Amino acid sequence: MASSNYSLKVHRELLDPNFESYRLSLDAIPTYNIELDAAVEEVKLKDTQYTLEHMRAFGMYNYLHLDPWYEDSVLFVDCKGRVLSLTVTLDTALGKPREVYCIAAEPGRREDRLCPSLSLTSATWAALSDGSSRLYLLRTGKRGDGSHVKWELLFSEDTGEPFTILHSVSHVQAGVHAMEVLLLRIQKDPQETKGSGFSVSLEWVTVANTAGHGQEKNYEVRKRRVLSGKSVPHYAAVEPQGKGLMVASEKPFVFTHVDGRPVEQPQPGTVEVEKTDPIYFWQQTAEDVTLWVRMPEGVTKEDVQFKATADNLSVGVRGFAPLLEGQLHASVDPEASVWIIMNDKSLEVTLQKRSEGPMWPELVMGDRRGEFVMSDEQAALIHERLTHLTSEDLNANPDGDKPPCNSQELEDCDGFPEDSSSLTHFDEESLRPTQVVNLGSHQYLFTVDVDPSEMPCLCLRHDVDALVWQPRPNQPGDMWEHIATFNALGYVQASKRDKKFATCAPNFSYASLCECLRRVFIYRQPSPVETVLFNRKQGRQVGQVAKQQVASLDSDKPILGFRATNERLFILTSANLFVLKVNND
Structure with missing residues (x-):
């Protein structure tokens, strides 16, 4: 796709x-x-975690988690590994946060340990990281009813490397309950020789219940997908049904592995794209639009099928599908529209605009098979208007009371990052981006x-x-x-x-x-x-x-x-x- x-x-x-x-x-x-009974441990970055991406991913982590299913309910993890929950109903009678789960203490603390991370997957499920390398999926029960039931562990896995959880969702398909969890890592990249030596990895894990009907639940990893990039994403989330992924980042991400197998990447220069010639050319002035449509050689006026209304245009040859058909960008006067055959192989059409002045960005809406050709007069006019922008004079503005913009006069908050971010939607089946927004x-x-x-x-x-x-x-x-x-x-x-x-x-x-x-x-x-x-x-x-x-x-x-x-x-x-x-x- x-x-x-x-x-x-x-x-x-x-x-x-x-x-x-x-x-x-x-x-x-x-x-x-x-006042908390035990401190919230702020994990400090180590000397080995020196890059800007480490700071963005882990140094600015939000330790507090809001429960979107239950109003005014928040959760966090303290230094004892306890997951604490607080639901506020009356501000003047605030109780202490209550423990709902406790992460098992690890034998030895890893040097590259991160802060524990939590994602509330649904109204009754949650995903938890211990800050080292272990992923927990927990059945929480209804969290906002005040009962504070202890959470039940139904899946645990050692992933091998520390990570934080960015997002998770829960869904049921064909009667099978599954959870999608998105993990973020920053890893040493031996192929990265010019930059920091690190790359950013997103691991998309699908965990599903493999037990049959009536059997005890048994959750196992059904699929793993890994994306790689060079910058920490601003935004990354899985669709509610797990059919796609959205990522906003400064540098693009691509899928590199599925279930441990490399994903073939299109190599630049190995695929030749056939360049198709435009089937029509068009020009415009403030009053009219002129287009030239390619026609089969030897066509006669009896063979031409032309129809123009105020908002639509259709041009073709008898016995064939229309060569050009669709809604015009703006209204025209159909009574003033004329056509003529040129050199027995093209049709010249002139359309009179109803509204003089506005220039059209396209002829037929959504049709990309044509090419706009600028007239000599338009090119000369644009060149004249832009001459001052390429002048050797530092101040080419002839108006003394209107000096050119000086970038030093701009405030800091008027500037934008040099890197151009993009927002991308990936399809789960093809693993390819389907829509890309240049955030600029x-x-x-x-x-x-x-x-x-x-x-x-x-x-x-x-x-x-x-x-x-x-x-x-x-x-x-x-x-x-x-x-x-x-x-x-x-x-x-x-x-x-x-x-x-x-x-x-x-x-x-x-x-x-x-x-x-x-x-x-x-x-x-x-x-x-x-x-x-x-x-x-x-x-x-x-x-x-x-x-x-x-x-x-x-x-x-x-x-x-x-x-x-x-x-x-x-x-x-x-x-x-x-x-x-x-x-x-």
Whole structure:
């Protein structure tokens, strides 16, 4: 299956071009503090883990896990290997986090040990890593009912090398329960001689119940797939039914192994692609469009089948399928459309545009078999307009009061990474990318679980705003849907030099950022104001105001975990779990 380029479609009705700014609110945020019985162990990177990819993967790990199936429920692992759970129902009566599982102590601690990682696979299952090399799949039961039943281990495997769990899903197909788990590793690569000497590996493991009906459950690995790349992915998640995978990263990933067997990679230069000549050429002016369609030699006017309506065009030869047929990019005047046979082998067609001025990016929508030919007059005009961009004069702008843009005058948060990230959808059967989005300057901001039955959403910067995208793998034509916008958050977050984590409420009522120490910033969506306010510059009444709030934690410990629900913010340090009551709804 060949990959196709895809563009993210922004929903204009979700944008606010009139958004002005966030107003600082001094309203106090109720903050509650839970002192932990045992510290959360922050795993420090070793001297051998010196690359930027190690820092991105393990140094910025979020130790706190939000349960998307049960509201206001969070989990984390402490230094004793205990998986602790806290469900908040009443802020003023917070209990201690309760132990739901304990990782067995290993005989000797590995030097390259990572932090334990947890992924809540479904409402009743979870995947757990001990930070070394062992993967656990656990049946949790219903976690949010307050019973805190101990989790049951149903699968355990030593994978040989340390990893963290990025994502996991649970599904049932043909009556067989299976779990898809995505593991991240950074490994020594002997073939990497120019760079850091490390490569990034994603292992996609499928574990299924092999026991028959009525027998005791027996989970075994059914399939392993390994992807390799050169950068830690910003986003990586498996589809709900395990039929595909989505990865957002600066460098591309490719499947290299399936069940231990190498995957054949297409070698550049070994496959010759036949180049097909265009079947038509076309030009345009502000008033009309002219196209030339190849016809069989010796064709007569009686053989030509031509039909033009206001929005559609069909050109062909009698007895054959139409050579060119489809919806035009814009409307034309069918009464003014004419055609003529040229040199007995081509048909020249002239279409009169209904709207003069706008230039068409394509002739027939979705048809890529033609070639646009620029006229001499258009080429000369464009050359004249762009001459100043190639001038030897440093300031080629003739207007003295409009000097050219100086990059030194830009703020740091206006810059974008040099590497161009991409968002790729891989098909599980072919192991090939089916759709690729070039993210370009759309900086990745954070990932958030909005609907546990869907894939996690990713938030990207678009201009100054932050846009939330929901993957829809069952809709190939609209695979990423724009579902929410946080005004100016893309610009605001880029100005926070000490920013560590970012997230938002699942209902998008607010977004939040935290620094490495103490400070938390909350950015609320615009809401109606009770009093009458006027914009002094524009002289108009202001009906809505977006508020910014700042909270400072009573702790000098680094922030290790940061999660948001619709009502609360949960912040984890090595010694404390803070609960901030953000909304009272």
